[in-house]
Amino acid sequence: MAVTTPARERTRREIVRQAMDLFQTAGYNATSLQDIATAAGCSKATVLYHFSGKPAVLAAVLEPAAADVAELVAQLAALPRHEAQEVAIRRFTDLAVLHRGVMDVIQDVIPVIDSMPEIGGLVADGIQLTGYLAGSDDTFEKDLAKFAVNGLLGECRYPGDRTDDELRRLCDTALRRLLLPT
Template identity: 80%
Template sequence: MAVTTPARERTRHEVVRQAMDLFQAKGYNATSLQDIATAAGCSKATVLYHFNGKPAVLAAVLEPAAADLAALIQTVDQLPRAEAQEVAIRRFTDLAVVHRGVIDVIQDVLPVIEEMPEVAGLVADGMKLTGYLAGSDDSLERDLATFAINGLLGECRHSGDRSDEDLRRLCDIALRRLLKPA
């Protein structure tokens, strides 16, 4: 097992922080490993020491949101359907607001995200969340949940002058109006 030092952890953290900023500003596809290295103040070799490629950097950028989504799924997996839907609506609204920067990054890679094994858990949990938000296995309800999620994520990306609380309230009301209770 490799020894992790505070300096290595700081470098890794800085690479992830700079990658997040660049992915948001330029997009995932338009950002190179060299761009990330330059922004982080290190060499491309240093980035590759910490990550085995740009998809691994992306996975590290998405990891906090993925962990929060996994925790939400773990919670709702234990609940009856109606209660699971309620918790999913409330907590997903919070996650979308808290992780709105990540939404920009995800939207950029969405067309190819299923081809990235580094984020397979996030994709699987996103699909599960859709089912919980739908509150049923009905295909129309699932389509409405997908529609609602996409709208909510889009609004979180481009929220204008709304405060976090205003955005939470808007998203919560929108989800409840679009989704039929289980």
């Protein structure tokens, strides 16, 4: 016997799916709750039944990526620093390719990201992850890691004709050349 998903859960998933598509194509700032409701085939009131507002919809869109980054940061915290840097480079590259659509969404909210408590956990974990990628507490190394991460995220945002494997190889190689001691 097939297990069915309750209508509320299907509606919530459709709202999140449509919001992701709209945030990617039109941008977070240009997308209204009414746009999301129309795309999801429901009313704005239904969207507000499931979410407290557009930032909460954004948090739901980003949740899979946020959970993956949180899991990675927790894993890295248990490792020695040199080993954590190696794992951070490998896994961050994988996550950036896996969640490349999220890059479009995040780029649009970066100017106001600090004022969005709904995604504060992702921001905090991202900062920690950048520290692991740097491999040290040196300010220059941390700045270099930020530079590398921003370049990698930009490349994942617009991968061109690259396959996932080609993009993964490019990003992994770039991070290693920039961040690992020679």
